[in-house]
Amino acid sequence: MNNIIFSYSIRFIVLVLVQVLILNQINFLGSINPYLYVIFICLFQVNNNRMVFLFLSFLLGLTIDVFSDSGGVHAAASVTIGFIRPVVLKFCFGSVYEHQTIKFKNVDFGAKIFYFIIMVLIHHLILFLFEIFNLSEILLILKKTLFSGIFTILLCVVTSIIFSRKT
Amino acid sequence: MQQIINFFLRNKVFLLYLFLMFLATVFTIQSHSYHKSRFINSANFLTGGIYNSVNDVQSFFNLRHQNKLLQEENNYLKSILYNSQGELKNAYDSTQILGNYKFTPARIIKNSYALSNNVLTLNKGKKDSIKQDFGVITSKGILGIIDKTSKNYATVLSILNTNIKISAQLKNTNHFGSLIWDTKSPNIVQLTEISKIAPLKKGDTIITSGRSIIFPKGIRIGTIENFKLDDAENFYTINVKLFNDMTNIEHVYIIENRSKEEINSLLNNE
Known part of the structure; x- marks a missing residue:
């Protein structure tokens, strides 16, 4: 148990540092940044205490917010995907999830990418809705969601391939 | 009661x-x-400390460019100094200068220009008597206004922020308006409310107007890129190309207006 807490803490800190020190400064084509920290929420273990998980998602988003002076936009987006994750899991993995035996390293690769796509797009949509905070700019919001989303999904998939331990 | 508790559970x-x-x-x-009081800002000791130590390393790779900028500024100031007769004799003795504005040098430890509300972090804070609403400029032009301060760090609302409005004017005439940002490009800001009769030309210089007590008059902002009349056809909206490269700034100056309190108390009495 302690081992799990330790490894998740390390993952939390490393993802925050990578996000604020490297990824937030990419600004590809002006303003496109990947938000890799979402992978922490996506790949959190499935049989968890939902209250703790929700709170952790919020804390992760808020930490990114403090670093980037953005109020509460990352916190709102993170806590939302933390909340709807069970629904998305059920939708993407179906029966495997029902039996609570899901392990991210041995699920179907296609389903896993589909799962990343849904989570990342919802996260980015809420993120940019809150950041721009103006519904009349909805086209700009959708554009940013799409471009940043593609970037994030690519990075999430690559990261999960590199760091998945084959047994 | 039982049912309410059950509902919550x-x-x-x-x-x-x-x-x-x-x-x-x-x-x-x-x-x-x-300027709403908020505790989510990067001027605290943890984020400020991390940004500061990382910036110590990063700034190494940019030294040549920053040196060149500083040399250009020195060159400009020297040319003013030695071309003016008499009155600036004591300019090298800083104790002799007791003007209205006090300047403090600082370094940007976190830059940001891609969001719609950009906030920067500086390595000077309350310890160096930096307070809210001080102006921040670079050697080339205007940068923003101090927002939150902690002991060692301060955040700056950049001009690339939709919450900020700065009074600016044309250099040639005294027509003034307010400077805003439409979030489209980090090099272009908009000057609005310039009256229809103002003579505009592409390439004209825009400077601060000195009507607010934050910036002194005459700080360079940028040049006119293009302009058009607004829908009511009473005012011009001008796209201003900034002198500053907002994506690459490091050394900045914080301006304190010494007579600010006097002016404020005068305004409040009326």
């Missing part, structure tokens, strides 16, 4: 979600309003 996850979402929304709204 059954929906505790949803209620926690609503509560956290509410908190996040409050923080977001605060960050969208000018």
